[in-house]
Amino acid sequence: MxxxxxxxxxxxxxxxxxxxxxxxxxxxREFLHGFKKASTDNIVREAGISKGxxxxxxxxxxxxxxxxxxxxxxxxxxxxxxxxxxxxxxIFDALWQMALLKRDVSQRFPVIxxxxxxxxxxxxxxxxxxxxxxxKELQTKIYSEIYEHCDKTLFRxxxxxxxxxxxxxxxxxxxxxxxxVSMTPESVGTEMSENYDLxxxxxxxxxxxxxxxxxx
Amino acid sequence: MxxxxxxxxxxxxxxxxxxxxxxxxxxxREFLHGFKKASTDNIVREAGISKGxxxxxxxxxxxxxxxxxxxxxxxxxxxxxxxxxxxxxxIFDALWQMALLKRDVSQRFPVIxxxxxxxxxxxxxxxxxxxxxxxKELQTKIYSEIYEHCDKTLFRxxxxxxxxxxxxxxxxxxxxxxxxVSMTPESVGTEMSENYDLxxxxxxxxxxxxxxxxxx
DNA sequence: TAAATGTTGACTTTTTTAGTCAATTAAATA
DNA sequence: TATTTAATTGACTAAAAAAGTCAACATTTA
Numbered sequence: 001m002x003x004x005x006x007x008x009x010x011x012x013x014x015x016x017x018x019x020x021x022x023x024x025x026x027x028x029r030e031f032l033h034g035f036k037k038a039s040t041d042n043i044v045r046e047a048g049i050s051k052g053x054x055x056x057x058x059x060x061x062x063x064x065x066x067x068x069x070x071x072x073x074x075x076x077x078x079x080x081x082x083x084x085x086x087x088x089x090x091i092f093d094a095l096w097q098m099a100l101l102k103r104d105v106s107q108r109f110p111v112i113x114x115x116x117x118x119x120x121x122x123x124x125x126x127x128x129x130x131x132x133x134x135x136k137e138l139q140t141k142i143y144s145e146i147y148e149h150c151d152k153t154l155f156r157x158x159x160x161x162x163x164x165x166x167x168x169x170x171x172x173x174x175x176x177x178x179x180x181v182s183m184t185p186e187s188v189g190t191e192m193s194e195n196y197d198l199x200x201x202x203x204x205x206x207x208x209x210x211x212x213x214x215x216x
Numbered sequence: 217m218x219x220x221x222x223x224x225x226x227x228x229x230x231x232x233x234x235x236x237x238x239x240x241x242x243x244x245r246e247f248l249h250g251f252k253k254a255s256t257d258n259i260v261r262e263a264g265i266s267k268g269x270x271x272x273x274x275x276x277x278x279x280x281x282x283x284x285x286x287x288x289x290x291x292x293x294x295x296x297x298x299x300x301x302x303x304x305x306x307i308f309d310a311l312w313q314m315a316l317l318k319r320d321v322s323q324r325f326p327v328i329x330x331x332x333x334x335x336x337x338x339x340x341x342x343x344x345x346x347x348x349x350x351x352k353e354l355q356t357k358i359y360s361e362i363y364e365h366c367d368k369t370l371f372r373x374x375x376x377x378x379x380x381x382x383x384x385x386x387x388x389x390x391x392x393x394x395x396x397v398s399m400t401p402e403s404v405g406t407e408m409s410e411n412y413d414l415x416x417x418x419x420x421x422x423x424x425x426x427x428x429x430x431x432x
Numbered sequence: 433t434a435a436a437t438g439t440t441g442a443c444t445t446t447t448t449t450a451g452t453c454a455a456t457t458a459a460a461t462a
Numbered sequence: 463t464a465t466t467t468a469a470t471t472g473a474c475t476a477a478a479a480a481a482g483t484c485a486a487c488a489t490t491t492a
Contacts, residue, residue, distance in 0.1 A: 033249040040481065050440045055482060159425050167387045174386025209375050213429040256450065266471045271451060
């Protein structure tokens with residue numbers, strides 16, 4: 001599992017959780033805008049470790065990058081995709097559940113979704129690239145599966161259900177975005193996590209509107 | 217007008233439009249992810265000009281950056297904000313009009329909105345920073361003005377109009393985003409501009425849904 | 433205590449950076 | 463046409479930043 005090029009990648013997995021995820025998050029944030037623009041100096045500074053340690057675990061910057069893609073995909077698979085119940089009658093419930101799962105993952109890995117949707121921008125071919133492609137296909141497949149399984153008779157007859165789903169999808173994304181005021185390393189895990197229930201309540205109100213307006 | 221630090225900024229304004237905007241767009245795209253990460257070498261390569269010319273016009277990278285902020289603000293002011301009619305009864309029409317204006321501006325300056333909403337991330341204080349702050353305040357003010365002026369009695373009584381406006385706002389943003397498949401320099405100004413009317417029709421359908429579902 | 437493992441940060445070499453400038457081309461003017 | 467003026471180039475420099483190394487130090491484990 002994961003990139004085998006550098007043996008010590010394995011050792012990295014056995015680090016204490018807090019430290020491991022601090023490094024992962026720092027790396028993801030730095031790689032957000034492409035492989036070339038990322039600086040390992042910035043990563044170690046943000047992660048609060050020495051440069052030697054980073055290269056002890058990953059050997060090269062390229063290897064770290066590949067490892068990161070695989071690791072991020074694995075997280076999203078096991079902690080997001082696999083947990084989505086695609087067989088729900090009420091599509092609003094399904095989308096709501098997805099938004100919740102996404103928030104849970106983002107709490108621990110604040111930029112993981114942005115990282116994975118933005119990587120392809122530059123950089124060469126690598127085994128991780130193939131995984132990434134499959135992963136992205138899977139992501140769109142889930143959406144269409146949910147749509148296939150849901151009960152379209154619940155919708156008002158004078159509107160196109162597919163378009164409604166788009167609207168709900170975009171709204172949930174916009175809502176989540178508006179709550180992520182600034183993604184600076186400092187603000188992560190403070191405000192949001194504390195007022196978690198408040199945010200859920202607020203979002204429930206939007207869901208109510210969807211039910212009232214788009215269903216019969 | 218504009219940054220006066222380097223006299224030849226003025227000369228830049230008298231360049232032929234095509235060349236001027238090619239340079240501006242290249243610079244905006246490169247500055248998208250912060251001042252420090254931007255490379256003047258990349259800018260000149262993407263803009264198709266020599267390095268000497270860029271520094272002839274702007275003197276320093278910092279000066280170019282400041283100039284760019286001011287210039288971008290000016291564009292959005294005169295070609296977007298000033299053209300918005302905040303006194304409309306039907307808020308869907310108002311938001312629709314805003315989306316159209318935004319698309320028009322984005323056609324000529326593909327990353328101008330992202331550039332201006334992302335700049336504050338790093339970098340020092342400068343006169344342009346002050347402008348930017350005022351500009352962002354103005355941007356939120358426009359939204360609340362539109363909301364104040366619109367006819368809230370048109371809405372269904374069992375829902376919160378403010379939340380509906382959020383939903384519409386997020387949906388229009390999501391829709392626009394889904395149409396901007398990839399913002400690579402090459403793809404700009406091809407597909408989108410040709411099928412412009414098709415896109416408008418598609419968006420009209422979403423607006424229809426809003427009318428049907430959120431109004432009485 | 434001794435061996436093994438985890439961790440550091442100053443250091444090196446290479447690449448990239450912002451910025452310069454003498455030389456060239458194109459435009460304008462006479 | 464000849465001459466001046468302005469626009470434009472790209473090889474160049476000095477400084478900074480880059481990836482990656484390694485001997486030394488710290489901490490666990492046996």
